[in-house]
Amino acid sequence: xxxxxxxxxxxxxxxxxxxxxxxxxxxxxxxxxxxxxxxxxxxxxxxxxxxxxxxxxxxxxxxxxxxxxxxxxxxxxxxxxxxxxxxxxxxxxxxxxxxxxxxxxxxxxxxxxxxxxxxxxxxxxxxxxxxxxxxxxxxxxxxx
Amino acid sequence: xxxxxxxxxxxxxxxxxxxxxxxxxxxxxxxxxxxxxxxxxxxxxxxxxxxxxxxxxxxxxxxxxxxxxxxxxxxxxxxxxxxxxxxxxxxxxxxxxxxxxxxxxxxxxxxxxxxxxxxxxxxxxxxxxxxxxxxxxxxxxxxxxxxxxxxxxxxxxxxxxxxxxxxxxxxxxxxxxxxxxxxxxxxxxxxxxxxxxxxxxxxxxxxxxxxxxxxxxxxxxxxxxxxxxxxxxxxxxxxxxxxxxxxxxxxxxxxxxxxxxx
Numbered sequence: 073x074x075x076x077x078x079x080x081x082x083x084x085x086x087x088x089x090x091x092x093x094x095x096x097x098x099x100x101x102x103x104x105x106x107x108x109x110x111x112x113x114x115x116x117x118x119x120x121x122x123x124x125x126x127x128x129x130x131x132x133x134x135x136x137x138x139x140x141x142x143x144x145x146x147x148x149x150x151x152x153x154x155x156x157x158x159x160x161x162x163x164x165x166x167x168x169x170x171x172x173x174x175x176x177x178x179x180x181x182x183x184x185x186x187x188x189x190x191x192x193x194x195x196x197x198x199x200x201x202x203x204x205x206x207x208x209x210x211x212x213x214x215x216x
Numbered sequence: 217x218x219x220x221x222x223x224x225x226x227x228x229x230x231x232x233x234x235x236x237x238x239x240x241x242x243x244x245x246x247x248x249x250x251x252x253x254x255x256x257x258x259x260x261x262x263x264x265x266x267x268x269x270x271x272x273x274x275x276x277x278x279x280x281x282x283x284x285x286x287x288x289x290x291x292x293x294x295x296x297x298x299x300x301x302x303x304x305x306x307x308x309x310x311x312x313x314x315x316x317x318x319x320x321x322x323x324x325x326x327x328x329x330x331x332x333x334x335x336x337x338x339x340x341x342x343x344x345x346x347x348x349x350x351x352x353x354x355x356x357x358x359x360x361x362x363x364x365x366x367x368x369x370x371x372x373x374x375x376x377x378x379x380x381x382x383x384x385x386x387x388x389x390x391x392x393x394x395x396x397x398x399x400x401x402x403x404x405x406x407x408x409x410x411x412x413x414x415x416x417x418x419x420x421x422x423x424x425x426x427x428x429x430x431x432x433x434x435x436x437x438x439x440x441x442x443x444x445x446x447x448x449x450x451x452x453x454x455x456x457x458x459x460x461x462x463x464x465x466x467x468x469x470x471x472x473x474x475x476x477x478x
Binding site for chain 1: 334335336338366368370371372373374375376377391392393394396399400449451452456459461463464
C-alpha cells in the first residue's frame, strides 16, 4: 500500500496517512510503498523504512512475547498442583508431597515438556535469520 | 364550464328554455363523469379518492406519496427510508463512495471490501462524536492467511497511540492475554474466516473500542477473542471512521456494516 508519512505538528509523533488528503495542510509528507504503516520509522533525524534487520528484531520480540503468554496459559492450567505441593512443603509433610507427586505425575511431566518446548521455541525464534522463517514459526504446543 | 347544481328552471319563459336546460344538464353529467376514473361513473371509482390531505397513495415510493403495505403485508420502501426525530432507518452502500458520508443516528452503511484487489479499504464514513457499531464478516476460506486486520481512524496511523488489551481463548483450552500499543485499532487476525463485532465511542476526550471476534484457525480450531482499546490522545478529533487494512492480499470479500447509534 502507499502511505504518506509525516511528523504530526501537534502530537509530535510519526503518522502515516493512507490517503494523500489525510495529511494535514501545510505539512510535508514522505511517500512510501509499504506492507503496513508499521514498516516506517522516525529515527530522530529522518522518516525512513525500517531495515530488514529492524523488522526481524521487532518480529522476534513479538514472537517471544506471544510465546511467553502462550506458555503461561498452558502452565496456568496445572498451577493448582504446584500450589498443593508447595503447601505440603511449607507444612514439611513429606508423605503428602510424595503422594501428590505420584498422583499428578502425568501433569508434572507435561509441565516439564512444556518448559522444554518453550526453551526450544525461544532458541528457534532467536536463531531465525529471515522474516519468512520467523513468520512460519507457529506457536502451538502439541506435546499434550 | 362551471357546474350548476340545479340546472332546470321551471319558471323560465325563454322560447328555447327546454333546450337550454337539457344542454345544461348534459354539461353537468359531463362534469360529474369526469370525477370518476376514465371519466366513467360505471367504474365505481372516484378520481383522487386515494388522497389524504392531498397526498396520493401508491405502491411505488416517491416524494409526497403514501405507501400501503404490499401483498405480503410488508411496508416496502425500497430506495427511500424512514426517519424520525431520533432514528433513521436506512442502509447506504458506501462501497464505491468517493467522499465521506455522514451517517444519521440509526442509519447503517454497508461496505464490501474486495481483499483480492487491495489490502486497504477506506470506509468513507464521516464520524461525529458519539457511539457506533461495526460488524465485519470474512467468509470461511482455507486460503486466507493469518493477517492482522487494523482500523486506522482518520485514514492514518498514529505511532504507539493505541493501548490494546486482548484476551483470547483458543481451542482446545489455552487462554492468552497481552497488552501492547499499536498505531491504530487492532481488530484481530483473519485466519480462515470469522465474524468481528466492534463498538466504539468517537468522543475526542474518550475514544474507545471494545470488540470481540470468533475466527477459525489454520488447524480447524476456533478462537474467541475479546479486545478493549483506547486511543490515548485526547486532542485529535475522530472525524473519519478510517481505513481497514489487512496487511496482505487475501482471497475473499469482507462485508462491513457500520451503524451510528447516537
